Amino acid sequence: MGGTAMALLYSFRSVMAVFWRNKKSLVGLIIVITFVLIAVLAPYESPYNPTGFSTGPAWQPPSLAHPMGTDYVGHDLWSQFVWGARISLEVGFLAGAMVQILGNTLGILSGYIGGKVDDGLMRIVDIFLTLPTLPLIILLIVFLPFHGPLVVTLVIVITSWAGHTRNMRAQSYSYRERDFILAAKASGYGSLRISFSEIFPNILSLAMAGMMYSIVAAIGAEAALDFLGLASGNTVSWGTMLYWAQSEGAIINGTWWWIVPPGLALALIGFGLVMMNYAFDELFNPRLRVL
Amino acid sequence: MVGSPWSHEVLKAQGVNVVFRMRSSAPKGDHLASVARESFYVKALRNVDFQVLEGESVSLVGGSGSGKSTLAKVFLGFLRPKEGSVAYLGNDIYRLKGRRMREFRINVQPIFQDPYNSLNPARKISHSVQLGLFLHEMSKEQKEERVARTLEMVGLTPVDLFLDKYPHQLSGGQRQRAAIARAFIGQPKVIIADEPVSMLDASVRADILNLILKMKQSKNTTFLYITHDLATARYLTERMAVMEQGEIVELGKTEDIIESPAHEYTMRLMNAVPDIWHHGSRAPDRPVVPPRFGVDSDGEKDETSGYVDLGNGHYVKRG
């Protein structure tokens, strides 16, 4: 027990050391953690109901009472912002994780097994990669008889699994004839074991990088849908903030405080996630491995 | 001659043809739908007949691209030949199932050329070595015990130091020792070593070859040794097959071939390294199997096989 705790502490420290050495990834990590905290602590940070009856005078610039000002009916924008972080991150991380699982499984197996299965799957992947993503997402959201954040997440996964799958497949394919893979095969390992116990550890850092990009894409897609008024339920999100800002004349009124925070948050969270990648090579590359 | 040689055949290839399709310079952006790719074919193995007998050490020599590694892959069950049959103890390797398959996997093990490639860079040495016991029914403790013992045998001591290392933390020679440990740990009947020392520093080659020799002798393992290098082939094996462009052009006792090569290609191979031929130990006498099952062995030209029998199991491809 104590040993495990020590080992965990040790690996936590070495992970932090890697982030500390890679200043770019440290910046990314800090940004991401900040947003995660904002999202997790939403109930404690938002003094007002984000969408309920108006909570103050309308069109207020940022002040002590309303750190991000208020909207056209007096909703507190800071409250909308922190609840919006929840939706963005929930959809983003969930979709990212699902794309990761789907893409790793299909991609690695397909690349390793090769042959007709691989050819067939890659044909489907290519089609999904060529279809216009956002129009397809819109189409599915409009026509599917289900709604809510989970449906949005699933639709995003359906439309974006192909890219990660293709990357993982290309990696896996490049390993299939390597001697150590053949050695594992000669020892009686089957395709599943070879894929996950032998190939996967070698491409972990790329898989993680792929996950970051999937999360970024999912957050972007969710915001786009909300901005188009296809809001995932009755929630507030960064996308709906921009939707209301657009439709209620924030531009004409010059209320930059309504527009800047949600978009800047989208840019920053995407930036933070991508910057974290700079630590992954060192964290997950066996040559440099610290874990 | 030993009575009926093929009762001892561990591995046997008959009329094996392997053809590779090569795609010419595929463009990098492979999403392109309408790009035409020319393809051409390489005959890597042409009508190869070859047997490995129980307990023997046999070498497969030939220049680069002659098809040696391809034949090794065919024997390891990695590459199904287009034509011909490949058998392990009389059973077609590519039709093995269940218990038979398991037995084959346990008993036929490879050692590869490139020490930088034959161990998984993302897994610890302990994992890579223990891989060789995957199909063995043993407890975890027994396996760990065996791993430790084998690492000791291959000279990776102190064992505790090496167990948790990753391949990149080892030298080329040490990696090859770990790869040898993986191959031998399950006590296989057959080891197929594809140029196991050609990428190593000259200073450790002899050590590694002696290690393989020691390991195979301790269990009387059957040994197929693939090499460019006739000197080490002479040192390690008693029988030899010479390959050229996918064909076996000469077959016989190592000593006979080296003393009196009959094929022009063999002579060329030897001329590449002229100096080393007349010293070194003689390998013990062993039965020799003619290239095609059932050919006559009375010194006459055999019209069906395309080989000339020079006696004493020495065959040469008709020129």
Add this chain to the structure above:
Amino acid sequence: MLLTGTFVAALLIDFTLPRLMPGNPVQTEVTNLIAAGFTLSPEAIKGMYALYGYNPNLPIYVQFYDYIVQLLHGNLGVSYIFFPQSVSYLIAQRLPWTIFLVSIAVAVSWIPGTFIGMFAAGKRNAKFDSIFTPLLNFISSIPNFWLGFLFLIFFAADLKIFPLFGAYSNTVTPGANLAFILSVLHHAILPILSLAIVAMGGYVIHMRNTMVGVMGDDFVLVARAKGLSNRRIVRTYAGANALLPNITMLAISMGAVFGGNILVETIFTYPGIGYLSAVAVSGEDYSLILGIFLIFTIAILVANLMADLLYAWLDPRVSLI
């Protein structure tokens, strides 16, 4: 092959989705239209069913056949919000604006992006990298429609040097006159910049990464050993080789550009099919949404084809069938 497959997939999606909806979408539209005061003769109603190829009473393959026949006649159905205009008419009217916007945005982001990436790869000191890389990553993380928002609030609403909406001012008459052309350019600058700046970030990163990879290739090392200058290597050897993957990247990015364009056109109320699709979505105009998806797919296929041609033209090893 891929292009055909993608097109067929888009057709199948368009055909299947309305049939997954609960109820009878055509009947719903007809009812709503009548409620909105339109008079629809029984023939017109029959015609609408025919246009959709939608008829729950017929077997699915007959419906599909009808649907394909309609498509072959260029019929994409009737718009619901712009009733009685046809979907193909609406799209034909707006497509030129989108093509105009997107092609200029791609040109002004991809060409400079590729060159910047190329030369950034030659400059690889830590200090440059520690500013350049994060900056590019930040730029490519910006939601382009939000950038449009900021442009509007600053340059249009506040400084009033650019228009707030539309493709040209209503004081000019469309046609080949200078006033019109200037007005069009004036209206297009902000949307194009919103699209191009963000896209350029991605192109620079990609080109730079490919270049760094190519610069490690053997032939570059040989060139370097021969004493060729870094500049020369970047410009001739490595540049040419990294260019090809960047064309592939260009084709792949078209999907994202068209997607982003929906949002940017919406922000600028720009009369292209991007804005049209936002309008269709908010008005639940199903036939319009379906038609636009098909057009987006075709646009992307054409862009892919053009990238292929460009690729073949630049790469002597590739010949087109």
